[in-house]
Amino acid sequence: MKKALVVFSGGQDSTTCLFWALKHFDQVETVTFDYNQRHKEEIEVAKKIAHEMSVENTVIDMSLLNQLTSNALTRSDIEIKEGEDGELPTTFVDGRNHLFLSFAAIMAKAKGINHIITGVCETDFSGYPDCRDMFVKSLNVTLNLAMDYNFVIHTPLMWIDKKETWALAAELGAFDYIREKTLTCYNGIVGDGCGECPACKLRSEGLRKFLEEQGTGVSTHV
Template sequence: MKNEKAVVVFSGGQDSTTCLFWALENFEEVETVTFHYGQRHNKEIEVAEEIAKDLGVENTVLDMSLLNQLAPNALTRSDIEIEEKEGELPTTFVDGRNLLFLSFASIMAKGKGARHLVTGVCETDFSGYPDCRDIFVKSLNVTLNLSMDHNFVIHTPLMWIDKKDTWKLADELGALDYIRYNTLTCYNGIKADGCGECPACKLRKNGLDQYLAEKEEEKNATANLSERRS
């Protein structure tokens, strides 16, 4: 894959930025695509452009504002409360979002001579979103290939890992601090550790706390082992 080109679906958040660093490790050429769909945390577009520029990656922003009109939800309407109720889809779910994002990203990718698409969807911490499931991604991959007669490959580096292991991957890529302090995951549009109250911030913080605790335990275990051997 190293001599090929990839397009990363990029929001400037923890997951997509981790995927961007992953793509930079695995492909010779990488571009990003960011979608403006009327999200109330639209500062993420600004953050995505800042990160892409910082990492020397070309970023394209596409207007997907039609989603705002077709799929009212807590991410596009300030009068809809962010809620997660057992047995129901969260109010932050946007119908068709990943279907449209990956479809438009693939059209862009083909035009730029890329066949690899990278997205940060995850079935482990997917909040019940049906369009974050592996079966959806595999199904869409086949559909895109058939629709454009092009050999696309959709990569999902985070699909089977939780937030703790997403932070671990970021650390292995040498990007933990960068991702912690430069990305925006918060539904209320606050960079880095965010507001600390919305579901996205809580999930992110819990994963970070778990990873840092695990890392400290491993460090102490290694130190103790060295002491016993000396």
């Protein structure tokens, strides 16, 4: 039996990966990390989606991360801003994907799972260094050596942009579900979100391009 563990936030990308995993693996579980993120709704949305998809969801306390680094996703007193002059956005959380994948691997080995799936993407990655293919491949080797276990980290979205991510959702029969029930917005608004934060702008621009390509005039904002 092929088993997979999805690193799962309840957002557009990780939910697309969940549907992808359900298509490609016999048994799927999800893991969600509580790192004192700005909107706790993210955790509740992840739990709800996992329940609706009939997959097990484990929430792991990663609040230590908030003690180690300051960023706009964990500190309400830091403004959400896109990167300027080569700087990273204020939403970048140092070490987040490194720690998430490492803890996911520990959990996966304990459960006899070899396949780990994450929604990181180098095409629309805002310059985040831990979303790069090079990093994921390097960590995959490191985890295998560290635990003497044959992990395979899958990144279904690595080389596609947001328009293509919407297309993949449609191909998986999950377009409406992902549009209506996922939480990508940095301000914690489910679905099409606030329309103003960087995450919403990226999501809605990809949606606009996808809908235009499909020849539909459906609004990209509720």
